[in-house]
Amino acid sequence: MTPLLARFLPEARDLIQVAATGLLNLEKNPSDETIINDVFRSVHTLKGSSGLFEVAALTQLVHAAEDLLGAVRAGQIALISDMVDMLLDALDQVSLWIDSLERTERLPDDAEATSRPLVTRLRGCCPQSASKAKATTATAEDGAADWLGLLPESDRLAAFAHAVSGHPLLALHYCPDESCFFSGEDPLNLVRQCPEMLTGFIVPRAQWEPLDSFEPYQCRLDFLILSSAPRAEIEHLFRYVTEQVRIAAVAPEHLILLEGNSTDCTVCADFVAAARTDLDAKDFNALRRAVDTELERIDSTLRAASALRWLNAVLGSPLPNPLWIGAMVEAIASGKPPCFDRATTEPKLNTPPPSPAMSPLFHRILGEQRRVLSLPAEPDQIRTRIASVVASITNLLVSAGLADLTETLTRASSHAFEYGSPTRLLDLLEEWERCGPTSIPAGKQPPSIAPASPGGSVASPEDAASERTTVRMLKVDQAKIDLLMNLIGELVVSKNSLPFLAKRAEQVHGSREMAREIKDQYAVIDRLAQEMQGAIMQVRMLPVSEVFERFPRLVRDLSRKLGKTISLEIEGEETAADKSIIESLADPLIHIVRNALDHGIEYPDERRASGKSSHAAIRLKAFQEADQVVIEVGDDGRGIDPAAIKAAAIAKEVITQDQADLLSDQDAINLIFHPGFSTAEQISDLSGRGVGMDVVHNTIERLNGTVQVSSILGEGTVVRLSLPLSMAVTRVMMVETGSQLFGIPMDMIVETVRVPVTAIRTIKRTETFVLRDTLIPLVRMTRLLNLPGRHRDEATNEDEAVLVCRVNGSPVGLVIDSFREGMDVILKPLDGLLANIPGYSGTALLGDGRVLLVLNLKELL
Amino acid sequence: MSMKKILVVDDGITMRLFYREVLEGAGFEVEEAANGVEGLERALLGGFDLMVVDINMPKMDGYEMVRQVRGDPALRAIPVVTVSTEEKDEDVLKAYTAGANFYLTKPVIPGDLIETVRLLTGVATQ
Numbered sequence: 001m002t003p004l005l006a007r008f009l010p011e012a013r014d015l016i017q018v019a020a021t022g023l024l025n026l027e028k029n030p031s032d033e034t035i036i037n038d039v040f041r042s043v044h045t046l047k048g049s050s051g052l053f054e055v056a057a058l059t060q061l062v063h064a065a066e067d068l069l070g071a072v073r074a075g076q077i078a079l080i081s082d083m084v085d086m087l088l089d090a091l092d093q094v095s096l097w098i099d100s101l102e103r104t105e106r107l108p109d110d111a112e113a114t115s116r117p118l119v120t121r122l123r124g125c126c127p128q129s130a131s132k133a134k135a136t137t138a139t140a141e142d143g144a145a146d147w148l149g150l151l152p153e154s155d156r157l158a159a160f161a162h163a164v165s166g167h168p169l170l171a172l173h174y175c176p177d178e179s180c181f182f183s184g185e186d187p188l189n190l191v192r193q194c195p196e197m198l199t200g201f202i203v204p205r206a207q208w209e210p211l212d213s214f215e216p217y218q219c220r221l222d223f224l225i226l227s228s229a230p231r232a233e234i235e236h237l238f239r240y241v242t243e244q245v246r247i248a249a250v251a252p253e254h255l256i257l258l259e260g261n262s263t264d265c266t267v268c269a270d271f272v273a274a275a276r277t278d279l280d281a282k283d284f285n286a287l288r289r290a291v292d293t294e295l296e297r298i299d300s301t302l303r304a305a306s307a308l309r310w311l312n313a314v315l316g317s318p319l320p321n322p323l324w325i326g327a328m329v330e331a332i333a334s335g336k337p338p339c340f341d342r343a344t345t346e347p348k349l350n351t352p353p354p355s356p357a358m359s360p361l362f363h364r365i366l367g368e369q370r371r372v373l374s375l376p377a378e379p380d381q382i383r384t385r386i387a388s389v390v391a392s393i394t395n396l397l398v399s400a401g402l403a404d405l406t407e408t409l410t411r412a413s414s415h416a417f418e419y420g421s422p423t424r425l426l427d428l429l430e431e432w433e434r435c436g437p438t439s440i441p442a443g444k445q446p447p448s449i450a451p452a453s454p455g456g457s458v459a460s461p462e463d464a465a466s467e468r469t470t471v472r473m474l475k476v477d478q479a480k481i482d483l484l485m486n487l488i489g490e491l492v493v494s495k496n497s498l499p500f501l502a503k504r505a506e507q508v509h510g511s512r513e514m515a516r517e518i519k520d521q522y523a524v525i526d527r528l529a530q531e532m533q534g535a536i537m538q539v540r541m542l543p544v545s546e547v548f549e550r551f552p553r554l555v556r557d558l559s560r561k562l563g564k565t566i567s568l569e570i571e572g573e574e575t576a577a578d579k580s581i582i583e584s585l586a587d588p589l590i591h592i593v594r595n596a597l598d599h600g601i602e603y604p605d606e607r608r609a610s611g612k613s614s615h616a617a618i619r620l621k622a623f624q625e626a627d628q629v630v631i632e633v634g635d636d637g638r639g640i641d642p643a644a645i646k647a648a649a650i651a652k653e654v655i656t657q658d659q660a661d662l663l664s665d666q667d668a669i670n671l672i673f674h675p676g677f678s679t680a681e682q683i684s685d686l687s688g689r690g691v692g693m694d695v696v697h698n699t700i701e702r703l704n705g706t707v708q709v710s711s712i713l714g715e716g717t718v719v720r721l722s723l724p725l726s727m728a729v730t731r732v733m734m735v736e737t738g739s740q741l742f743g744i745p746m747d748m749i750v751e752t753v754r755v756p757v758t759a760i761r762t763i764k765r766t767e768t769f770v771l772r773d774t775l776i777p778l779v780r781m782t783r784l785l786n787l788p789g790r791h792r793d794e795a796t797n798e799d800e801a802v803l804v805c806r807v808n809g810s811p812v813g814l815v816i817d818s819f820r821e822g823m824d825v826i827l828k829p830l831d832g833l834l835a836n837i838p839g840y841s842g843t844a845l846l847g848d849g850r851v852l853l854v855l856n857l858k859e860l861l
Numbered sequence: 862m863s864m865k866k867i868l869v870v871d872d873g874i875t876m877r878l879f880y881r882e883v884l885e886g887a888g889f890e891v892e893e894a895a896n897g898v899e900g901l902e903r904a905l906l907g908g909f910d911l912m913v914v915d916i917n918m919p920k921m922d923g924y925e926m927v928r929q930v931r932g933d934p935a936l937r938a939i940p941v942v943t944v945s946t947e948e949k950d951e952d953v954l955k956a957y958t959a960g961a962n963f964y965l966t967k968p969v970i971p972g973d974l975i976e977t978v979r980l981l982t983g984v985a986t987q
Contacts, residue, residue: 004882008875037919041872044917048946049875051968361976365963372957384937384960391938392962395983 001105008049012098015042016091024552027084040069057111058097064122065090071126083125090118123239147173147224149257153306155199156255157313159226162198163252164317167228173246174223181217193237195229253324256310260303262335268294268304272333279326288315307332362400369393370429373422386416485536489826492529493845498522542582544622545573547589551620558597566601566616575622577629577725584703588696592633592719600637600717627725634718640711642668669709673697704747730827732854734820735803738787743844743854750806752819754799769813776804778813784860807857827854864890865982866908870900871915880913887975897921904930909939910982916945924959931960940981944969
């Protein structure tokens with residue numbers, strides 16, 4: 001893949017994303033200029049970049065989208081939902097093509113065919129002026145139309161009168177494709193829509209076959225039209241058949257074509273003599289009278305009569321052109337067609353052919369400098385303009401090896417500077433353009449002049465400005481970040497050995513000073529290590545907007561599909577969490593949102609019937625709460641009916657009637673997390689089949705998070721996901737049991753209590769105790785882990801250390817030997833042979849080098 | 862002779878790479894800026910022999926950037942080429958009024974770009 005293409009692909013994806021997001025916002029705030037500008041510019045930039053590659057279909061599609069957006073931006077049309085749909089479809093298609101470019105470096109073979117209907121749809125929405133695409137300007141400009149003679153003279157005379165009074169005149173030659181009837185075209189209807197048609201003419205194409213072999217389903221007609229509509233309108237009308245239409249501007253004199261029988265030229269000799277006199281005297285009124293008289297006198301079918309009619313028309317124009325009149329009079333005199341060559345336009349500059357050494361570009365640039373100089377300018381602007389033009393031309397000359405000429409230029413320019421007027425300079429340029437600068441001997445000196453000498457060094461391309469744009473591009477293999485994090489984790493752990501070292505320095509080696517220095521150093525390393533850890537965690541942090549940004553589209557598309565009106569509100573999308581958390585959030589969230597759209601929110605009729613606004617709302621809200629990121633999906637739909645859930649659960653044999661009677665409403669609602677549970681009477685294609693909230697529940701649990709559902713019947717439902725901010729660092733509490741240390745994840749622990757031995761009761765062979773009116777079962781860690789129990793003197797009435805944890809939703813008390821400190825550890829899963837041992841979530845290194853086993857209580861209990 | 866230094870200003874990252882590849886390939890030194898504001902900052906630092914400026918850009922468009930470039934006495938003589946997808950005369954004249962010397966239309970043909978830059982920086986054409 002070329003570097004250019006490699007650069008283009010991510011840029012294109014970014015631009016598509018920006019445009020798509022913008023479009024959705026735009027739909028909500030159609031008058032927001034910033035958004036439309038952003039969307040337009042993204043598409044515009046995309047078009048510009050795509051032009052560098054052989055992806056015509058893509059460029060055309062983007063171009064069509066750009067034109068439509070341009071029209072919206074210019075306020076020519078209002079953006080409606082259907083257009084947004086079309087634009088989104090187009091962007092989706094472009095996205096697919098970008099994927100294809102990434103895989104195969106080319107567009108699929110059917111790209112052109114795919115693009116065409118999309119382009120047609122987009123162009124169909126464009127108002128006339130906006131669709132003035134390049135494709136249509138490609139319409140052949142074939143000089144003067146060659147068929148004007150086919151038009152009757154009366155039509156041409158009328159058109160002439162129209163044209164000389166200042167209207168544009170276009171000649172259209174439309175040759176519909178022979179098989180056009182099969183592609184749904186209707187040439188006649190198209191032509192009838194032609195704006196400001198002056199005259200139209202239908203002619204058979206070539207010679208028609210005899211009737212018995214004639215193919216009536218082929219279009220064998222050509223359409224000839226004269227119109228005075230603006231070119232853009234004509235091009236718009238014929239935008240789908242551009243290649244079948246030739247449009248040519250018609251100068252009025254092109255219409256002057258004589259007809260009739262030629263006769264002896266002497267018929268009008270007297271008139272010609274009188275006309276020449278009148279012409280010399282510029283007495284057009286007398287000439288007109290003479291023409292009228294002559295017309296009455298001679299046979300109207302004569303060629304001379306036709307010439308007289310035209311002369312009359314020329315004289316009748318608002319500003320009679322004496323050159324035309326002269327040409328007509330001469331035509332009558334000679335009996336030949338009038339010659340307008342000299343008469344047509346103002347005399348052209350007699351430009352000699354450019355010297356072969358000068359490229360066309362050289363002349364173009366030189367010519368453009370003249371244009372720049374002739375533009376009107378403020379007095380203070382003009383000197384600036386002269387300066388830049390002189391510099392440009394100097395370089396131009398030097399580049400072309402004409403450095404000698406710069407002296408002449410300098411003279412002209414100093415005059416121009418002095419008087420603040422570019423006249424002298426313009427004269428010089430005109431002269432050069434006319435004669436070619438090479439007419440003056442070319443210099444042989446090597447190019448030596450550079451007006452703006454490259455001065456002091458400027459910041460290198462890698463500095464801040466370009467970095468700002470590359471930052472978004474930085475893509476690092478996640479494994480590298482993970483490695484970095486592991487290393488920092490080990491650094492954090494190994495620095496923990498320094499306090500031990502300090503203690504040894506003091507106690508074993510008796511050096512208090514050394515101990516103090518080590519402690520000082522420890523403080524510094526500790527701070528650095530913590531900052532590094534924070535920084536690396538930050539690298540892995542992503543805003544939840546990464547996940548949220550797909551929802552506007554999802555909600556929009558699904559609500560349209562379902563026929564519900566739903567608006568999505570997003571809050572706190574900047575809330576950040578670890579990449580792995582964010583990434584695994586996507587699927588559960590989509591599921592929850594789809595559920596809400598599909599089952600939660602009622603149809604508009606139903607909403608109105610229950611006195612709600614027909615417009616439903618879904619709220620996605622993210623925020624940080626302690627060390628957890630919380631995401632709430634709320635809707636104002638019908639809510640969950642606990643009774644319906646119970647009934648369904650019983651029907652599905654998830655619970656028994658007796659169990660159901662005991663369930664609180666909240667517990668009933670929680671049943672939706674039960675595997676395979678679904679309350680909707682009909683399974684729509686939105687929420688899928690057989691995959692219920694239990695999947696959501698499991699996914700979130702796997703991330704050490706929790707799901708809660710709260711619902712008020714008739715008012716709505718809120719699903720709340722709480723997840724750890726980061727899975728990288730786990731806070732554990734160290735406990736000692738059976739003379740060994742174990743870690744227990746802090747998020748499992750509810751509280752620590754000391755329970756007097758006397759308060760422990762045995763109920764049904766299970767030890768229990770009562771904590772604030774709740775009966776809590778006790779589990780002895782030593783027994784759970786099969787460790788030797790602590791030798792305890794029966795007589796002593798010691799308290800038991802009990803760690804109250806919440807496992808699978810219910811509290812349990814773990815009897816341990818003693819509590820130790822809580823600490824942040826980097827949890828590493830067991831691997832190798834140990835990987836399959838249940839009951840442990842992983843290991844962590846302690847400061848003194850020991851390994852701490854962290855328990856997984858869910859598996860143990 | 863020292864290398865001529867070109868400032869290219871375009872919001873398209875691909876376009877910038879294109880300019881860089883084409884112009885560096887032709888022996889020019891290239892610096893990039895992603896919008897008019899950056900472009901102006903860069904231009905004001907000086908040292909450029911020519912600027913290639915896209916018209917439609919965020920923050921500050923090409924017209925405004927060129928206008929402001931021309932407002933600086935040190936920069937008023939540097940040849941400026943604007944690039945745009947529009948080829949309407951009014952757009953060209955707008956660019957010239959702002960202070961441009963020449964314009965190219967997208968998609969830019971590498972040969973035209975090189976020759977234009979050579980001609981306008983006084984580098985001998987081959």
